[in-house]
Amino acid sequence: MNISIETSLEKARKFNRLRSAPSDFELENVKKELLALMHKKNAQIVCHYYVDAAIQDFAISSGGVVADSLEMARFGKESNAEVLIVAGVRFMGETAKILSPDKKVIMPNLAANCSLDLGCEIESFKRFCSNHPNRTVVVYANTSAVVKAFSDWVVTSSCAVPIVNHLKENHQEIIFAPDMHLGDYLKKTTGADILNWDGHCVVHDEFKAFELKELKSRMPEAEVVIHPESPAPVIELADFVGSTSQMINFVASSNKKKFIIGTDNGLIHMMKKKAPDKQFFEAPTAGNGATCKSCAHCPWMEMNDLRDILAVLRDGQNEILVPKEISYSARKSIEKMLAFNQLKHVPKNRKTL
Ligand code: SF4
DSSP states (O other), X not given: OXXXXXXXXXXXXXXXXXXXXXXXXXXXXXXXXXHHHHHHHTEEEEEETTSOHHHHHHHHHTTOEXXXXXXXXXXXXXXXXXXXXXXXXXXXXXXXXXXXXXSEEEOSOTTOOOHHHHTOOHHHHHHHHHTSTTSEEEEESSSOHHHHHXXXXXXXXXXXXXXXXXXXXXXXXXXXXXXXXXXXXXXXXXXXXEEEOOBOOTTGGGOOHHXXXXXXXXXXXXXXXXXXXXXXXXXXXXXXXXXXHHHHHHHHHOSOXXXXXXXXXXXXXXXXXXXXXXXXXXXXXXXXXXXXXXXXXXXXXXXXXXXXXXXXXXXXXXXXXXXXXXXXXXXXHHHHHHHHHHHSOOOSOOOOX
């Protein structure tokens, strides 16, 4: 693992270890104060499915949103709020700022990062792309603003397949970055000529096929629902592969009652809300005797805390700023993705295997 990922991961783990959980009394007071301040400052919370359940619930009850990164970006852009509070990781805050340059975008913790973003440093990526100048550069939303600015297309896991299919139909060869597992999945699903950057998500990379097969054999009635950032042998065992929103829609509409979930376990909170009569089990992350780095929960997502949201809104700290020229170029690639999704029908549920 590269040194910046290792260092950032260690800091996140330490931060999470040292922080004490709020009492119910403290949490209620924080929520009350935060709600009043949000009204006063015309602020809204834009929250990812992987953050703490208390933040997800508060975001919804206060008029904000809990969503995948595509919907977060869209919601932030269309919102009438003057301040967007992004509960997630850094690239999500940057995307919100790029699409809403006139809004103030703040985050509870600027150290909340992502192994995909950190593992795709711009100068190395430019060198990689310059060796393959005829390829179209497609990057995942989980990248820095400067990498997005350099790209031809930005995709999220909910729209990557139709966009790559569209590029293939137009005879384009592709560089895909930074998630190699998602890149492999796109290659297999679309048959496109894709050259992958070598990056991975510390959460999804740890799902284990052998243990998953074993769990599946003990629960043959359960459906296996997997995010495409997972390794290929894990994806091969899936009944359904899709983005976080697609995974939620799938479990809510399935007639099955049990599901094995292969993504960050923060998503299970929303699944339980949408399908309260169903049971969810985490896909195994570590082999016999092994230790896991994330144990199915992203240490950077875990850094988000309602107390910090209150503190940064009160003090106006942790503002996300993106230089104008980077923002301008990145916005073109992101807008292209949003426009594509409006033009083409991107299926909500997609059986793949
Ligand atoms: S779960 Fe993986 S892809 Fe998502 S923010 Fe964490 S490290 Fe990045």
